Amino acid sequence: MATVSYEQATRVYPGTGAPAVDGLDIHIDDGEFLVLVGPSGCGKSTSLRMLAGLEDVDQGTIRIGDRDVTHLAPGKRDVAMVFQSYALYPHMSVAENMGFALEMAKVSKDERVRRVREAARILDLESYLGRKPKALSGGQRQRVAMGRAIVRQPQAFLMDEPLSNLDAKLRVSTRSQIAELQRRLGVTTVYVTHDQVEAMTMGDRVAVLKDGLLQQCDTPLGLYRRPANAFVAGFIGSPAMKIREFTVTDGHARVGELDVALSRSVVDQLAAEDATSVLLGFRPESVDLVGPSEGFPVTVRLVEELGADTYLYGSITGAAEFDGPDIVARIDQDRPPRIGDTVHLRVRPGQEHAFSPATGVRLA
Amino acid sequence: MTTETLDAAPSATRTRRRPEPPRRTAAERWRRRGPLLPALALTILLTQVPLLGTVYYSLRARNLLRPETDEFVGLANYGTVLGDEYFRTAVLNTLVLTASTVVLAMALGIALAVLLDKKFLGRGVVRTLLITPFLVMPAAAALLWKHAMFNPLFGMLNWALSVVGIGKVDWVSQFPMPALVLMLTWQWTPFMMLIVLAGLQSQSTEILEAAKVDGAGPWDTFRRITLPHLRRFIELAILLGSIFIVQTFDPIFLITQGGPGQATTNLPFAIYQTTFRAFEVGEAAAAGVIVVIGTIVIAAFALRVISSLFQEES
Numbered sequence: 001m002a003t004v005s006y007e008q009a010t011r012v013y014p015g016t017g018a019p020a021v022d023g024l025d026i027h028i029d030d031g032e033f034l035v036l037v038g039p040s041g042c043g044k045s046t047s048l049r050m051l052a053g054l055e056d057v058d059q060g061t062i063r064i065g066d067r068d069v070t071h072l073a074p075g076k077r078d079v080a081m082v083f084q085s086y087a088l089y090p091h092m093s094v095a096e097n098m099g100f101a102l103e104m105a106k107v108s109k110d111e112r113v114r115r116v117r118e119a120a121r122i123l124d125l126e127s128y129l130g131r132k133p134k135a136l137s138g139g140q141r142q143r144v145a146m147g148r149a150i151v152r153q154p155q156a157f158l159m160d161e162p163l164s165n166l167d168a169k170l171r172v173s174t175r176s177q178i179a180e181l182q183r184r185l186g187v188t189t190v191y192v193t194h195d196q197v198e199a200m201t202m203g204d205r206v207a208v209l210k211d212g213l214l215q216q217c218d219t220p221l222g223l224y225r226r227p228a229n230a231f232v233a234g235f236i237g238s239p240a241m242k243i244r245e246f247t248v249t250d251g252h253a254r255v256g257e258l259d260v261a262l263s264r265s266v267v268d269q270l271a272a273e274d275a276t277s278v279l280l281g282f283r284p285e286s287v288d289l290v291g292p293s294e295g296f297p298v299t300v301r302l303v304e305e306l307g308a309d310t311y312l313y314g315s316i317t318g319a320a321e322f323d324g325p326d327i328v329a330r331i332d333q334d335r336p337p338r339i340g341d342t343v344h345l346r347v348r349p350g351q352e353h354a355f356s357p358a359t360g361v362r363l364a
Numbered sequence: 365m366t367t368e369t370l371d372a373a374p375s376a377t378r379t380r381r382r383p384e385p386p387r388r389t390a391a392e393r394w395r396r397r398g399p400l401l402p403a404l405a406l407t408i409l410l411t412q413v414p415l416l417g418t419v420y421y422s423l424r425a426r427n428l429l430r431p432e433t434d435e436f437v438g439l440a441n442y443g444t445v446l447g448d449e450y451f452r453t454a455v456l457n458t459l460v461l462t463a464s465t466v467v468l469a470m471a472l473g474i475a476l477a478v479l480l481d482k483k484f485l486g487r488g489v490v491r492t493l494l495i496t497p498f499l500v501m502p503a504a505a506a507l508l509w510k511h512a513m514f515n516p517l518f519g520m521l522n523w524a525l526s527v528v529g530i531g532k533v534d535w536v537s538q539f540p541m542p543a544l545v546l547m548l549t550w551q552w553t554p555f556m557m558l559i560v561l562a563g564l565q566s567q568s569t570e571i572l573e574a575a576k577v578d579g580a581g582p583w584d585t586f587r588r589i590t591l592p593h594l595r596r597f598i599e600l601a602i603l604l605g606s607i608f609i610v611q612t613f614d615p616i617f618l619i620t621q622g623g624p625g626q627a628t629t630n631l632p633f634a635i636y637q638t639t640f641r642a643f644e645v646g647e648a649a650a651a652g653v654i655v656v657i658g659t660i661v662i663a664a665f666a667l668r669v670i671s672s673l674f675q676e677e678s
Contacts, residue, residue: 054573075579087574091592100588101578148578158577 002065002155004028004051004188009060011046020046022212023060028205031186033179034217035203037193039235043212044192045160051190052081052158064155075104080149081158084165086141088133088148094120095129098147105152119150122181139170146178150185157182157189163198175202196236200224208232224283230360233281233353239304239311243281244326245357246319253278256316258296260347266354266363278363279355284311286351287329289337295344301325303336310336317342415656422649429643441650451651453626454634460541461630462609465548466602472549473556473601474594478586480557481564498554506615509547510536514619540620540628547615552608556601563597564590596669603666607659631655 005028011021021043028034036044049055051062053074062070069077080101088097095116102112120126123143133141142162149157162178163171179202182189193199199206200220207217208231216228220236227233230243251267252259262270262278270278288295289312298314302325310333313325329345337343354363388396425437445451480491497505513520514535522532535543567590575585613632616622622629622637629637631651638648 052573052577054576074573074576075581079577081574081577083570083574085568085570087568087570089571089574089589100575100580104579104581104584148574152578 002188003030003063004034004156004190005063006047006051007061007063009047009050009062010058011043011050011055012058019058019212021050021209024214026207026214026217028188028190031188033182033189033191033202033204035191035193035199035206036209037196037199037206037235038209038215040194041211042209044194044209046212047209048081048158048160048190048192051077051156052079053077078152078154079156079158080152080154082145082149082160082162084161086133086145086162086165088141088144090133093130093132094125094136094144094147097133097144098151101148101152115151115153116147119147122150123147138166139174142166142174146181150181153187155188157187157191159189159191161193162191163193164195171198178202197238200236206236208235210235226362226364227353228362230279230281230355233355233362237283239284239313239328241281241283241353242326242328243279243353243355244319244322245277246280247277248275253280254319255280255347256296256298256318260352261349262354263350263364269356269363273356273358275357277357279357279360281353281355282327282347283351283353284328284330286348287327287345288348289329289331290344290346292344295346297342298327298345300337300339300341300343302339305333305336309333312337312343314343314345418649418652418656420649421645422653424646426645427643428645437646441646442654444647445650445654448647450626450629451631451634454629454631457541457626457628458610458630461544461548461612461628462606464545465552465609466605468545468549469552469556469605470560470598470602472553473558474560474598476553476557477560477564480561494557495554497551498558500551502551502614503618505551506547506618509543509550509615510619513547514543536620537624540624544615544620544628547619548609548612552605555605555608559597559601559604560594563594567593596672599669600666603662603669607662607666610655610659610662 006024006026009021009024010019012019024043024047026034036047038044046055050057051064051069053069053072053076057070060070061068064077064079089100092100098116098119099112102115107115116129117126120129123146125140125143125147128136128140128144133144136144142165145162159178163174166174175198191202200223203220205217206220206223208215208223210231216223216232218226218228223232223236227236233241234243246253246255246260248254248262248267248270249259251264252261260280266278297317299317300312300314302313304311304313310331312329312331314327314329315322316326319326327345331337355361356363422441423436423438424434425440426434476494480487480494484490500508511519516522516532516534519535521535525531525533533539571589572585575589580588610630611632612630613636616628616630616633617636620628622633632655635648635651635655638644638651
């Protein structure tokens with residue numbers, strides 16, 4: 001068990017101009033579960049593969065514990081990886097798959113059998129040890145891939161979208177099993193996903209990447225409550241926060257037909273940037289349905305009834321044209337408005353997220 | 365009601381797994397078959413008629429030098445062939461020639477395929493050059509080796525040996541079988557290499573990466589992960605290669621004439637000699653039928669391997 005740190009780690013694929021991972025700086029504590037999340041092509045898998053040693057590091061350093069592993073071969077890093085396709089060895093039985101790394105490490109046969117049994121017991125795979133991967137279901141294969149990592153008792157687990165080949169229901173249950181298992185074993189884990197729900201539910205901390213750049217690394221709640229920029233605000237949270245530009249006059253943002261007061265520091269920062277507008281976003285739970293005199297009018301575009309929650313997607317009347325709905329509100333499910341209706345919404349004071357229109361950075 | 369439908373559903377899907385061909389009228393069936401018939405007729409004419417002719421001749425004692433002796437002798441020709449020292453030597457020579465060539469070509473083919481699987485500058489050119497021996501006409505290749513390589517006076521092999529101080533070797537007289545194996549290995553290595561290369565390129569890179577992370581070195585990865593994956597491809601290449609190499613005729617005819625003595629007489633050459641030197645049509649036909657049966661046995665194995673290959677893929 002060990003800490004893992006990226007220090008200005010950079011990867012440039014030959015023949016491409018922009019780095020796939022650009023100056024990544026993350027320190028992961030011993031036993032921590034860190035999730036790398038972002039849209040496809042953001043560099044999250046590349047970052048993980050750099051840590052595994054499957055991808056070269058062009059600049060910077062990667063450390064596991066006190067060891068500089070930047071240029072060490074994958075097999076010498078003492079990390080175990082779970083692949084998206086599981087990458088099980090097709091001609092080997094489950095037991096042989098799980099014991100292969102130990103065999104390569106010249107662990108004695110008795111010890112190997114003992115550790116494979118133990119891992120199989122933890123993962124409920126004992127009755128499948130003699131089977132070939134071909135004869136297993138998707139969920140069982142996923143567990144074998146996990147087992148292959150566990151038996152090694154490595155310094156870190158690396159997981160590259162290990163749940164994306166499972167069906168939706170199995171994904172949710174396996175998600176909590178992996179998180180629980182990781183906490184029990186206490187092994188430092190780096191987990192890559194494109195699914196922000198997975199990231200929020202599993203990680204101790206979540207690192208959001210975009211275009212090879214780290215946007216923010218914080219606890220799930222920290223990301224949700226104080227997104228560092230407009231991208232993180234829109235990426236984290238379901239349904240996603242809608243963010244759009246509003247004109248600013250006299251310290252107030254003109255939201256449709258209503259002036260919303262901005263905090264002093266936001267106004268000062270906007271003035272320093274010489275900006276006449278601001279990017280504002282509201283979490284669905286910060287927006288309330290109110291009477292006509294209290295809020296700004298919104299045309300209902302879509303109502304989503306999910307059972308526990310009902311979400312209203314609307315377009316703010318009087319604001320400039322926007323691609324798709326520009327506000328989402330969580331509303332009382334007993335009296336949902338109909339599509340095309342005009343309703344009035346109000347944002348709870350102080351719960352708006354303001355970002356610079358020039359850089360997208362959070363203003364607070 | 366609901367339980368009934370639920371119970372019925374799985375059995376219905378089970379029976380439906382192999383869909384029945386849709387019923388068609390006789391006219392429609394013939395409209396579909398019609399265009400294929402000329403090809404079928406030609407295939408029968410070119411393959412089955414000669415085979416039946418051979419079987420017919422194999423049951424008769426017929427020598428072209430004595431046209432008056434043409435009578436039905438049952439399986440006597442088969443007895444003669446199987447009891448004949450000359451044919452038994454030919455069988456043995458065929459086995460030695462085929463097995464050595466296949467094993468050597470496969471070993472070289474695997475080595476070259478592993479090299480070609482790596483990325484390097486000029487890989488396309490190297491690949492084309494390595495395939496070339498397979499594209500040269502067998503007769504042309506045989507003449508090339510006979511004169512340019514094996515010639516004791518001006519052959520390349522002797523020149524290469526003279527560089528390291530070894531004297532002149534008359535390859536075709538002193539080492540006739542190794543010389544033929546060498547030439548055939550040169551010709552068949554590209555075939556083995558191509559099939560093994562296809563196998564290598566069908567291997568998932570994630571599995572190789574998993575082996576790397578698991579701490580397996582290059583040799584362990586090859587032996588424990590890649591070779592088992594290649595097994596079926598290797599089996600297929602060996603079986604297909606064997607079927608072709610058993611039929612080798614051109615280089616033997618052109619380089620050694622089956623000699624010295626009978627040292628390089630294989631079955632096709634023995635059959636040729638029996639037919640066109642001894643004019644023993646009956647015996648030659650019987651030997652031909654025996655070779656066909658032997659080849660069908662090998663081909664059956666080959667087909668089984670191919671079908672299991674496809675099953676693995678799905």
